[in-house]
Amino acid sequence: MYKNNIDFIDHLKRGDEKAYVYLVETYHKPLFNYVLSLNADRALAEDIIQTVFLKTWEYRKRLNPNYSLKSFLYTSTYNEFINQYHKHRAFSILEKKYIEALDEVVSEIDNKNLLEQKIALLNRGIDLLPPKCKETFLLSKKEGLTNIEISEYLNVSIKTVEAQLTKAYKVLKNKIGKQLKSMLFLLFGKVNRVKL
Incomplete structure (x- = not known):
């Protein structure tokens, strides 16, 4: 042909x-x-x-x-x-992490209402963060921005971004406890950049 x-x-x-x-x-x-x-x-x-x-x-x-x-x-x-x-x-890796986070939370919180209460508590905790701290935290967790991107967006130093994120994690960890990392992953679907 x-x-x-x-x-x-x-x-x-x-x-x-x-x-x-x-x-x-x-x-x-x-x-x-x-x-x-x-x-x-x-x-x-x-x-x-x-x-x-x-x-x-x-x-x-x-x-x-x-x-x-x-x-x-x-x-x-x-x-x-x-x-x-x-x-x-x-x-698959992301799916696996999500399932692990869910298992971790569910195994420690057998009661569905308690899980909902924890999520509500986390959301309230985020709402009560100081304004700059809350904005920085949500840009990181919800929008998935890196610390450099946040510093450029807010026109602040990377050290300021790191300080705000550390403060947010500290406040939220006091409210939620050791399940904070898993709860954040369930809520925002992203692996935390800050080690808890």
Whole structure:
């Protein structure tokens, strides 16, 4: 159908849909099997292959006719697999931390009402923080800003930010106790930067 790799890529670059169909028909099964050899999840493999084909079509004008299309597709598939793996892994770590925090709190507070009371107490504690202290704390926990970002945003030194956060943690720890770290994670869904 196509004389060689250069001719085939030339058709793709010109937006020839028949060339795209040929690409999918020729490489779908081998690429799918390749992803399955890396991970047994068939749904994930299908997603990865679809993404690779779509990206290949979107960036077809940049394809290098002197580079093997087969090698390009396998490299793209591997890179997409790595991207997906890191995404899922990061999500799993966060999910695991959240479950651990929930278990920690629930194991120490069997009563659901007591858990709600603790969350209400934490929210009240945050509301009662001095204004600058509260603002700094919420920028850190709720907005997820780093200390440097907070210092730039509030136009104060990093030392001031650290002092305000330390003060907030101290006040809240006195109200909540040793479960503060877990409670904050449950409330804001972020791992604390300050060691409690």
